[in-house]
Amino acid sequence: MTRSPARPTIPPERYAERLAAARSIAEEGGIAALLVGVGADLRYLTGYVAQPLERLTMLVLPAGGAPRLVVPRLEALPARGSIAGAAGLVEVVPWEETDDPIAIVAGLVRESVGVSREPVRVAVSDRLWAMFVLALQATLPEADLGLASAVLRRLRIVKDADEVALLRMAAEAADRVVVAIAGGPLVGRTEADVAREVHDRLLAEGHELAEFAIVASGPNSASPHHEASRRVIGPGDPIVLDIGGSLGGYGSDTTRTLWVTGGDPAMGPGEEFLRIHELVQAAQRGATEAVRPGVACELIDAVARGIIADGGYGDRFFHRVGHGIGLEGHEDPYLVAGNTGPLEVGMAFSIEPGIYVEGRYGCRIEDIVVCGVDGPVVLDQAPRELFVVDG
Amino acid sequence: MTRSPARPTIPPERYAERLAAARSIAEEGGIAALLVGVGADLRYLTGYVAQPLERLTMLVLPAGGAPRLVVPRLEALPARGSIAGAAGLVEVVPWEETDDPIAIVAGLVRESVGVSREPVRVAVSDRLWAMFVLALQATLPEADLGLASAVLRRLRIVKDADEVALLRMAAEAADRVVVAIAGGPLVGRTEADVAREVHDRLLAEGHELAEFAIVASGPNSASPHHEASRRVIGPGDPIVLDIGGSLGGYGSDTTRTLWVTGGDPAMGPGEEFLRIHELVQAAQRGATEAVRPGVACELIDAVARGIIADGGYGDRFFHRVGHGIGLEGHEDPYLVAGNTGPLEVGMAFSIEPGIYVEGRYGCRIEDIVVCGVDGPVVLDQAPRELFVVDG
Numbered sequence A, B: 001m002t003r004s005p006a007r008p009t010i011p012p013e014r015y016a017e018r019l020a021a022a023r024s025i026a027e028e029g030g031i032a033a034l035l036v037g038v039g040a041d042l043r044y045l046t047g048y049v050a051q052p053l054e055r056l057t058m059l060v061l062p063a064g065g066a067p068r069l070v071v072p073r074l075e076a077l078p079a080r081g082s083i084a085g086a087a088g089l090v091e092v093v094p095w096e097e098t099d100d101p102i103a104i105v106a107g108l109v110r111e112s113v114g115v116s117r118e119p120v121r122v123a124v125s126d127r128l129w130a131m132f133v134l135a136l137q138a139t140l141p142e143a144d145l146g147l148a149s150a151v152l153r154r155l156r157i158v159k160d161a162d163e164v165a166l167l168r169m170a171a172e173a174a175d176r177v178v179v180a181i182a183g184g185p186l187v188g189r190t191e192a193d194v195a196r197e198v199h200d201r202l203l204a205e206g207h208e209l210a211e212f213a214i215v216a217s218g219p220n221s222a223s224p225h226h227e228a229s230r231r232v233i234g235p236g237d238p239i240v241l242d243i244g245g246s247l248g249g250y251g252s253d254t255t256r257t258l259w260v261t262g263g264d265p266a267m268g269p270g271e272e273f274l275r276i277h278e279l280v281q282a283a284q285r286g287a288t289e290a291v292r293p294g295v296a297c298e299l300i301d302a303v304a305r306g307i308i309a310d311g312g313y314g315d316r317f318f319h320r321v322g323h324g325i326g327l328e329g330h331e332d333p334y335l336v337a338g339n340t341g342p343l344e345v346g347m348a349f350s351i352e353p354g355i356y357v358e359g360r361y362g363c364r365i366e367d368i369v370v371c372g373v374d375g376p377v378v379l380d381q382a383p384r385e386l387f388v389v390d391g
Helices: A010-026 A040-044 A071-082 A102-114 A128-141 A149-156 A161-181 A192-205 A219-223 A271-287 A297-310 B012-028 B040-047 B072-083 B102-115 B130-139 B150-154 B161-182 B191-204 B217-223 B271-289 B296-308
Strands: A032-034 A056-063 A068-072 A091-095 A118-122 A144-146 A209-217 A237-247 A254-260 A323-324 A331-336 A350-351 A354-356 A361-364 A367-371 A377-380 A387-389 B034-038 B060-062 B067-074 B090-097 B120-124 B144-149 B211-215 B235-245 B255-261 B322-324 B331-335 B348-351 B355-356 B361-364 B367-370 B374-379 B387-389
Touching: A010 A032, A010 A040, A010 A056, A010 A091, A010 A149, A010 B235, A032 A040, A032 A102, A032 A192, A056 A102, A056 B271, A056 B367, A068 A071, A071 A091, A071 B235, A091 A102, A091 B271, A102 A128, A102 A271, A102 B060, A102 B130, A118 A354, A128 A144, A128 A254, A128 B130, A128 B296, A144 B130, A149 A331, A161 A192, A161 A237, A161 A254, A161 A367, A209 A219, A219 A237, A219 A354, A254 A271, A254 B217, A271 A367, A297 A331, A297 B217, A323 B217, A331 A350, A331 A354, A331 B331, A331 B374, A350 B348, A354 B130, A354 B217, A361 B144, A387 B102, B012 B040, B012 B060, B012 B150, B012 B217, B040 B060, B040 B090, B040 B150, B060 B102, B067 B072, B067 B211, B072 B090, B090 B102, B102 B130, B120 B130, B130 B367, B144 B150, B150 B255, B150 B331, B161 B191, B161 B235, B161 B255, B161 B367, B191 B235, B217 B235, B217 B355, B217 B361, B235 B361, B255 B271, B271 B296, B271 B355, B271 B361, B271 B367, B271 B374, B322 B355, B331 B348
Parallel strands: A032 A118, A068 A091, A118 A144, A254 A387, B034 B120, B067 B090, B120 B144, B255 B387
Antiparallel strands: A032 A056, A056 A068, A209 A237, A237 A254, A323 A331, A323 A350, A350 A367, A354 A361, A367 A377, B034 B060, B060 B067, B211 B235, B235 B255, B322 B331, B322 B348, B348 B367, B355 B361, B367 B374
16 A cells, blocks of 8 residues: 555635535525535535435525524534534534424525515435425425525536545545556456455555445456456456545546456457457547547547447447546536536546447446646546456 | 354245235325335335436336336346346336436336326335436426335335344344454554444455444543544543444444443443443333334333433433334334334334433443344344453
């Protein structure tokens, strides 16, 4: 393990700015209040990393009033200890086990907005559970619910320097893990065993979560989201290794393709596989080079798709080329046909074309890329060539 | 690590029965269709363990039609490989990256229910994300959305013998971890370091997920949901150790209280702490002994609360006494004031009273208990006495 440098921290003032910006965008958009449950939106606005529980935790952020964090009494201490809580940016409002927290939230909305017979536009976090959404609709019938992403998307989609620094640390850590795994040995081990090693190495490299490790060997490599299984890796196997987690809250997500020979030159990759890998590498490079401010998200997808289609494998590349990354592993912007929105400086996303020949093999290469002023800033730097593994 | 016996498996016929039962309860209740997103409900009905993604995965289960599993094309292979998929109990309907999956779901509902101008009652899984809930409301305006728990609660709340066997294996594994941790050494280690050991031991004991390890030492023990911190454990510290995860999908969740002396008799627990621990132990035992079919859930809470209140600490026990456990760590039934529903044979839940003296210390004891025909079946068997740790 390489010792990582100190992590950038996001200071309390930044949260104050984010809360103010969210209120101002809400006001501009005619949204009376944001209701933010547990998850990335809450962490973005308050620094509070809460557990997803059946007991409601909800930030009530009126466009024209003070933010309140409604939490189960059990969570009052950690909520008060969160960055925004400790800095006095939000008032923590604990509820008791026999209280109705939805009624408390509804009361706070009415207190700031006033009781209304007209529909009041209220935005809930995109991943709020149906049990809370439907209860809010029943308890606050004057509310016309929309999604908080209408307000928060444009804030969260552009990363500041501290966020990019965290993404870079996460990417570099994941790169070291990929290189270590590609150093072998792999022959005779199960996919699940290798996935366990990935998990442990990501944690040792400073990740607090090591959420996924796709170790897709042999024909499994043709399934883009294969789950590591008991299949034993042997000579002649390709492996799609797609790993990630989070470090300081920010995601890593990188993919490299390996070929295991077991030291036997006769078990190396065939011509078609080499051609596929080259094509994916060219598509990944071409899409990356196309990144610059103002380019439509879908164009990055189209560039990769065009290169792969020209190579004769268009129908074997059946997923979008990338997704945004930040406090969530998948978030805006999505690089997919139909997303005509322009790239902006500070957007961070994966670029990960692949080719999958069902029943035989697959190949994918993925980096995390930030849109810089003049072009792409590539955070992952592990070699993109096919890793040929002897052992 | 003790080698565990083979895990019970839940056979495909069980899923067929569950799907049929859900359809029949829905029909009885006038619910035209269930729409089940990723999570425990989906796993319960199909055995499919899907990742929570922004790409919609949804089981469409009409009361009067064939079940369809709408999945992103990327997930088609794992969906078809799920127990219900492989057994042909559900038809997998993949959608492409540029399709609108909500429109596909709406189409399937209309296909089975017919186009209606009258409201059609449709139930969505309780934890479906707001982004999907609001999109369904917009795309299927004739649907009057309710929660799937209205249908699934009474199925999932009663565990069959295989489910109880899995809960028991999970509990026994967690018990072994508690005893190992209480064996020390603890002095000089951070809470986070001990939490890491808990995590690794739970995995080594056969858990596939080790989701939480509350290691709340010294005054932190007064915070019921304390997150393991960098606090260094020393002589004279109480520790509330509350750990769990899942094994074969079923949860473990056990708590024991420790006192660290570091071998110095002068650093043992004081009289008040011993009295508190005794009171919690008595409350935990009393509540457990009160378990039998037909008893109201809230009565179990009241028994524990009464014992603690009689001991003079009523206001220091400010959380419910327990929660159901199964495919989710917290699920129905909740043992809390206001829940007048009766216990039934096969219900599984925690019994976990605690006393918390803010700024000083806290204490909690928790077992997983199943309601048997004649009384409680206690799954956790680690000693409930205060663990006094020398090292």
